[in-house]
Amino acid sequence: MMDIKLARIDDRLVHGQVVTTWTKITGISRILVVSDEAAGSDLRKFLLKQASPPGVKTNVMTVEKLIEISNHSLLDNVKVMLLFTNPTDVSQLVKAGLPIDKVNIGGMKFSHGKKMITNFVSVDETDIEAFKFLSQQGIELEIRKVPSDRKINLIDVLKKTE
Numbered sequence: 125m126m127d128i129k130l131a132r133i134d135d136r137l138v139h140g141q142v143v144t145t146w147t148k149i150t151g152i153s154r155i156l157v158v159s160d161e162a163a164g165s166d167l168r169k170f171l172l173k174q175a176s177p178p179g180v181k182t183n184v185m186t187v188e189k190l191i192e193i194s195n196h197s198l199l200d201n202v203k204v205m206l207l208f209t210n211p212t213d214v215s216q217l218v219k220a221g222l223p224i225d226k227v228n229i230g231g232m233k234f235s236h237g238k239k240m241i242t243n244f245v246s247v248d249e250t251d252i253e254a255f256k257f258l259s260q261q262g263i264e265l266e267i268r269k270v271p272s273d274r275k276i277n278l279i280d281v282l283k284k285t286e
Contacts (some may be wrong), residue, residue: 126199128223131206131214134230137162138175138182138207141230141270147177149271152203157184158217159209187213191220211254218261226264229278241285242267242276252282 129150134142139166147155155176162168162184169184176182185193190206193199194217206224208214210226210232218224238246245267247255255278259265265278 125195125223127201127203129203129205130209130228131224131226132228132230133208133211133214133232135209135233136231137209142205142207143175143177145270145272146205147180150203150205152205153180153253154202155180155182155207156190156202156204157182157207158187158190158213159184159207160186160188160213161209161239163189168200187216190217194220194222211251211258215254215257218258218263224263224267227258230269231265239282239285241278244269245278245281247282255279255282 130146132142132146137159138155142155157163157172162172163186172184173182177228183192206217211229213229214224214227217263229245232238232246232251234246235241237250238248240246255265266283267276268274
């Protein structure tokens, strides 16, 4: 089984903060971008792989593909960062049995139908339901852009904004 060092929701996926801070502090050797949308675009896959820091391999795959390969011996003891664009994908993996105990929320941009709950996290009802499910599974949900930021409990923020 792979060693999940960080599960992060950030709709920018692989970018400066991930490359410079999170990869160093987690000591990972592989980034798994889990996004049906990104996996469906050859250009996006290429760009995400190019953005990876030296010494860190990046793969872009669908949610279904990660479920399929999660127990493969090739990933045994590999230190990985899972990157997602939304909490629904995370909840699908948890339902499939992936051992995720904490999710870091680094950025979910505002768009039509979403409400801002912090200056860099916006959610809609689908997101809220997925976050509530994850919380009910005992998964810690922390809002934090970079490791040096103070951890903010997402469920506490949701309760204040209801």
